[in-house]
């Protein structure tokens with residue numbers, strides 16, 4: 001079998017500095033093949049965002065390994081990880097992280113400009129992507145002038161505009177009404193059909209149901225993993241091992 005596009009093995013991450021140390025992630029392994037769509041669900045605080053940040057090289061594990069496109073990610077320097085991220089990943093953060101001093105279009109152009117794509121092309125592709133998400137009319141506004149739901153779609157546009165190999169998205173529909181959530185799901189389905197891998201954290205059952213695979217976390221570990229792409233709710237190998245173990 002070919003090497004998965006994104007692979008994490010035995011990841012652990014403990015946060016220090018609170019009243020006591022907190023083990024947010026314990027020995028989590030996950031593989032994402034090219035074209036996979038994985039939804040990560042679980043109760044608040046179970047470690048979903050922590051896992052996503054480690055997969056995207058935004059944070060480093062205390063133990064374990066992260067491999068992206070055949071390259072070890074977690075041992076690289078911050079600048080090397082930024083390069084690999086830029087080349088392979090799109091990221092939607094829970095707190096969006098739009099640049100407040102740039103317009104909406106300027107924010108969405110950023111990943112393209114960083115890849116050396118000319119301004120005019122970058123603008124055209126940014127506007128196309130904003131249009132796909134129903135927010136092209138916000139292009140010249142500042143992010144702060146937008147509603148939370150509009151900002152969320154702009155953040156998603158910025159994450160997919162450069163057609164990354166893998167989209168990592170933390171609650172990309174959290175602030176959206178159902179019509180806007182459907183627009184977002186439509187875009188994700190199109191990108192998935194184009195072969196993009198998607199890993200998204202969600203509390204929304206409808207969004208999770210659109211994925212090929214649903215990973216459920218509990219207390220910093222993977223408690224269940226289900227393959228939705230075949231016969232309904234088929235347990236994965238991991239699931240069977242858990243059941244037997």
Ligand SMILES: Nc1ncnc2c1ncn2[C@@H]1O[C@H](COP(=O)(O)OP(=O)(O)OP(=O)(O)O)[C@@H](O)[C@H]1O
Nearest residue numbers: 015016018022024043044045046047048049050051
């Ligand atoms: N920087 C940090 N310092 C200390 N503790 C943290 C830090 N980040 C997260 N935590 C704690 O680690 C645990 C896991 O957090 P994480 O954000 O990964 O959970 P989550 O499943 O994404 O939660 P939610 O669904 O509420 O976003 C939580 O108890 C959280 O309070």
